[in-house]
Amino acid sequence: DVKVTQSSRYLVKRTGEKVFLECVQDMDHENMFWYRQDPGLGLRLIYFSYDVKMKEKGDIPEGYSVSREKKERFSLILESASTNQTSMYLCASSSPGQPNQPQHFGDGTRLSIL
Amino acid sequence: AQSVSQHNHHVILSEAASLELGCNYSYGGTVNLFWYVQYPGQHLQLLLKYFSGDPLVKGIKGFEAEFIKSKFSFNLRKPSVQWSDTAEYFCAVNANNAGNMLTFGGGTRLMVKP
Numbered sequence: 001d002v003k004v005t006q007s008s009r010y011l012v013k014r015t016g017e018k019v020f021l022e023c024v025q026d027m028d029h030e031n032m033f034w035y036r037q038d039p040g041l042g043l044r045l046i047y048f049s050y051d052v053k054m055k056e057k058g059d060i061p062e063g064y065s066v067s068r069e070k071k072e073r074f075s076l077i078l079e080s081a082s083t084n085q086t087s088m089y090l091c092a093s094s095s096p097g098q099p100n101q102p103q104h105f106g107d108g109t110r111l112s113i114l
Numbered sequence: 115a116q117s118v119s120q121h122n123h124h125v126i127l128s129e130a131a132s133l134e135l136g137c138n139y140s141y142g143g144t145v146n147l148f149w150y151v152q153y154p155g156q157h158l159q160l161l162l163k164y165f166s167g168d169p170l171v172k173g174i175k176g177f178e179a180e181f182i183k184s185k186f187s188f189n190l191r192k193p194s195v196q197w198s199d200t201a202e203y204f205c206a207v208n209a210n211n212a213g214n215m216l217t218f219g220g221g222t223r224l225m226v227k228p
Binding site (some may be wrong): 096 | 157160217221
């Protein structure tokens with residue numbers, strides 16, 4: 001069974017801090033994704049990656065960056081955290097090839113920016 | 115860009131009632147369609163998916179969904195809900211020209227009263 005592990009379930013940071021959210025998957029998936037989940041807005045894609053060192057912007061990349069140095073790990077970085085980045089962050093991974101392969105999600109990190 | 119609309123943000127039902135959650139998408143080409151479920155405190159899980167063939171697809175836990183191409187819809191149904199179906203449900207669409215990217219609806223929070 002695929003396991004996607006996010007390093008923290010809950011995180012509290014201050015405005016202006018640099019924040020790192022880590023995600024690791026154990027199924028050798030090439031595709032990895034970062035979403036934020038807000039009430040009434042569903043999941044919105046921030047960044048995704050199809051391979052090591054490769055990244056693509058999603059729908060709401062502003063204020064975020066990502067790093068994919070190893071295949072199993074995909075990090076989301078808030079360069080200078082702001083209160084409007086308080087949200088639930090979800091990481092997902094999927095196998096390559098057919099686009100109908102489902103994404104497997106981590107438990108999420110609830111991030112509060114004070 | 116495609117968008118996904120889920121008409122009901124909150125649904126409250128009694129046990130044994132029938133369920134139908136609406137999902138409409140805006141994309142004229144070939145699509146792959148998904149329903150995900152998020153039980154309280156748990157990660158998103160795939161409920162069912164459609165990518166070709168019979169437009170009526172069956173998923174886990176007695177759920178099914180029907181793809182009606184002419185209506186751009188993929189509504190989720192269950193004939194008799196249980197208290198354990200209390201969760202948030204997300205419809206997601208992958209357009210065939212969008213690689214492995216998913217666009218999610220805003221989610222529907224279902225509460226089933228015992």
